Amino acid sequence: MEYIYAALLLHSAGKEITEDAIKAVLSAAGVDVDEARVKALVAGLEGVDIEEAIANAAMPVAAAPVA
Amino acid sequence: MEYIYAALLLHSAGKEITEDAIKAVLSAAGVDVDEARVKALVAGLEGVDIEEAIANAAMPVAAAPVA
Amino acid sequence: MEYIYAALLLHSAGKEITEDAIKAVLSAAGVDVDEARVKALVAGLEGVDIEEAIANAAMPVAAAPVA
């Protein structure tokens, strides 16, 4: 999850989420950075409205069981 | 929220949450670090079980009776 | 379930769900494709709103916002 936290940290600080920025943050934390994960993260976030993505409960609430 | 994200990043990466570590992460993200907040955060986290907090956050689910 | 996953994959990627597309995906996965099932699936999907169908899928967990 640390990659996601790095992205959220940048977002929260009003910074752009770039591969370099993610790598810098993770390295500063002493994380052995996996390039593929960084790329995957940044690619996955393209076009994503982060505010909306974090506000939306990850999964639709379970349909209440028909009792 | 970036201070919290920094702390969780470190936690998630299995690193110790120290003042220096938080400062390093925030600085790497380009954040103008507020020493007092860092100190307050690290001191405050001493009394918080992050794993437990996360576990409680992650489990907003209760098994509903089927019948 | 692999036939359904193939349909969902195509849908998620914004591709049309045709018999050929399903067959191509399944073959690529090394599945011995059963023509009848492919036809049956595509026929069954006619008139079905996939978005709606999966929106109704009861999710086991919802990350609810911590109030």
Add this chain to the structure above:
Amino acid sequence: MEYIYAALLLHSAGKEITEDAIKAVLSAAGVDVDEARVKALVAGLEGVDIEEAIANAAMPVAAAPVA
């Protein structure tokens, strides 16, 4: 979500989930495959018991509000 569907397609078909297999399936679906995402997914799935995850999904649960 198409990467996840591809992984489950392979799993459901009893095939091994490798980078090559995922790429083949996605390509067959006409998806422009992002190598990094494939790598991240396959790496992430290591150590995840898909059967167990699915079994948990089958449990009817309702999202409880986090107090």
Add this chain to the structure above:
Amino acid sequence: MEYIYAALLLHSAGKEITEDAIKAVLSAAGVDVDEARVKALVAGLEGVDIEEAIANAAMPVAAAPVA
């Protein structure tokens, strides 16, 4: 239960549920048709909103393991 299924089959196929239709379906299935029951069924269905009735049918929430 076969009388009910015959009615549901006709409804689902968008056909009118008449005594003759029910009889035809049951006969085709090799069922010895009971005229009185057919009459009672068709009469009983008058005024019943089948869509609503089946929409409210309790959905099986748990994936029943089919061994």
Add this chain to the structure above:
Amino acid sequence: MEYIYAALLLHSAGKEITEDAIKAVLSAAGVDVDEARVKALVAGLEGVDIEEAIANAAMPVAAAPVA
């Protein structure tokens, strides 16, 4: 859903669920039979314990209030 109803009609009437039987029932109902769906259905039901599956059906008492 009419294919499923046809199968359950046959099952309920104590008849064997074969492609021909399904086709006969659907035809009698005036349905334009899709061979592929019939094949897929019969193949899909192979090895499935229908009695057990329908025993899991929720009872109507538990459903919506009877209007």
Add this chain to the structure above:
Amino acid sequence: METKVQAHVAPWKLEEVKTLKGLIKSKPVVAIVDMMDVPAPQLQEIRDKIRDKVKLRMSRNTLIVRALNEVAEELNNPKLAELANYVERGAAILVTDMNPFRLYKMLEENKSPAPVRGGQIAPCDIKVEKGSTGMPPGPFLGELKSVGIPAAIEKGKIAIKEDKVVVKKGEVVSPKLAAVLDRLGIKPVKVGLNVLAVYEDGIIYTPDVLKVDEDKLLADIQTAYQNAFNLAFNTAYPAKEVLPFLIQKAFMDARALSIETAFITKETAGDILAKAQSQALALASKLPEDAIDEEIKE
């Protein structure tokens, strides 16, 4: 100039200021604490507990101020001189290596409950609870009533009849009420070393800053986690915490679609048949008895 002032100052005071200055210079963290309300035995207890971590010296406020100002001047550190503004009441100087937040927390944790004194401002709502006081009938009953506490004799003892807030936070506690609360054994205040201000590395921390709200911190952590979880989930990022849920979602999607299209798979055959059966039962429940067979009636 300096010699002139010194001429009027008692030698012991000069000695004391020198000692205080040495103390201030000895540690990076300098705090002003108030120990006015701490009874001597309790103060001794606290000192014993924190002895390893801090150095504490009571002195006259004027001498503390003077020591701070002199050190500030000697070290050319005007911020340190600002600390003198916080010297009041029964001030003492405390120096330590602990960070200001830990220091504050430790001192708070070493506070202990004490009776409220007459004339003191209530630090919180002070409440009396319903129940027997264990005291035999006597003048105390009248004292209770006179401060507005509903009381009566029950089973031969004075009893309080209902829960009641007798003084609200911020209100002054009357001497009469204080005496009654003391007799009831109510200890609504916490006494110990009260931090007035802490200096460290050019920053002065006041108690409002030093008081870390752990509940809020906990809530923030949970929100941060939820945000991360949601973001990862909604972008299908395969973090290990999220993957099982993505798998579940994919499965549930597939299951829903399979049921919706009545496309039988080995995972969903049971669901689809059960759905059809449920529908049949639901429909049957709307039909008259003669239209349904024995099988259903059971």
